[in-house]
Amino acid sequence: EMKLVESGGGLVQPGGSLRLSCxxxxxxxxxxxxxxxxxxxxxxxxxxxxxKQDGSEQFYSGAVRGRFTISRDNAENALFLQMNSxxxxxxxxxxxxxxxxxxxxxxxxxxxxxxxxxS
Amino acid sequence: xxxxTQSPLSLPVTPGEPASxxxxxxxxxxxxxxLNYLDWLxxxxxxxxxxxxxxxxxxxxxxxxxxxxxxxxxxxTLKISRVEAEDVGVYxxxxxLQWYTFGQGTKLEIQ
Numbered sequence: 001e002m003k004l005v006e007s008g009g010g011l012v013q014p015g016g017s018l019r020l021s022c023x024x025x026x027x028x029x030x031x032x033x034x035x036x037x038x039x040x041x042x043x044x045x046x047x048x049x050x051x052k053q054d055g056s057e058q059f060y061s062g063a064v065r066g067r068f069t070i071s072r073d074n075a076e077n078a079l080f081l082q083m084n085s086x087x088x089x090x091x092x093x094x095x096x097x098x099x100x101x102x103x104x105x106x107x108x109x110x111x112x113x114x115x116x117x118x119s
Numbered sequence: 120x121x122x123x124t125q126s127p128l129s130l131p132v133t134p135g136e137p138a139s140x141x142x143x144x145x146x147x148x149x150x151x152x153x154l155n156y157l158d159w160l161x162x163x164x165x166x167x168x169x170x171x172x173x174x175x176x177x178x179x180x181x182x183x184x185x186x187x188x189x190x191x192x193x194x195x196t197l198k199i200s201r202v203e204a205e206d207v208g209v210y211x212x213x214x215x216l217q218w219y220t221f222g223q224g225t226k227l228e229i230q
Contacts, residue, residue, distance in 0.1 A: 047218055
């Protein structure tokens with residue numbers, strides 16, 4: 001059974017940092033691009049970042065480029081999102097998502113971890 | 120950025136009746152390979168989003184055949200032939216031609 005389990009969310013003050021993790025199982029993690037997507041309260045889905053299978057390339061949306069860093073550890077089947085300089089507008093449910101090898105779509109989603117940025 | 124516009128945003132449906140959701144793209148999502156890079160997702164309450172339809176018209180594994188996707192280029196439609204209670208949730212269209220963007224979501228509820 002495929003699983004993506006996010007962790008690391010919580011309450012953080014504006015300007016602070018947080019590192020999210022995602023534990024993958026049930027598929028060959030190292031064969032897939034991976035992504036982070038978020039959903040702010042009452043808002044729609046927003047793609048944040050992708051990372052190549054071997055971690056050699058990362059791609060970011062304009063909203064988080066320069067503040068967030070996506071990384072992975074294929075030996076541990078783990079995906080990470082380092083979030084710095086957090087703002088109130090970064091408050092959201094953060095999803096770890098698998099990218100299909102067939103055409104690049106987002107084909108399997110975790111349950112999400114909630115990040116709240118507030119003083 | 121490719122902008123996806125869904126309608127309606129709220130969809131009350133009687134069980135057994137059909138339902139339809141439209142997704143219009145600001146640019147064509149038709150790839151040079153002839154495939155439309157447009158998927159439909161369902162986000163059920165308390166669950167993670169799941170793919171229903173990929174590449175415009177292909178049902179994902181395990182998705183009931185009452186769900187179908189049509190369209191090409193900039194205009195797409197998700198149809199449910201006979202809505203069931205388990206279909207409640209928020210439906211999103213998503214394009215993956217130029218990174219990823221999503222429609223605003225359509226909330227389907229049972230009347």
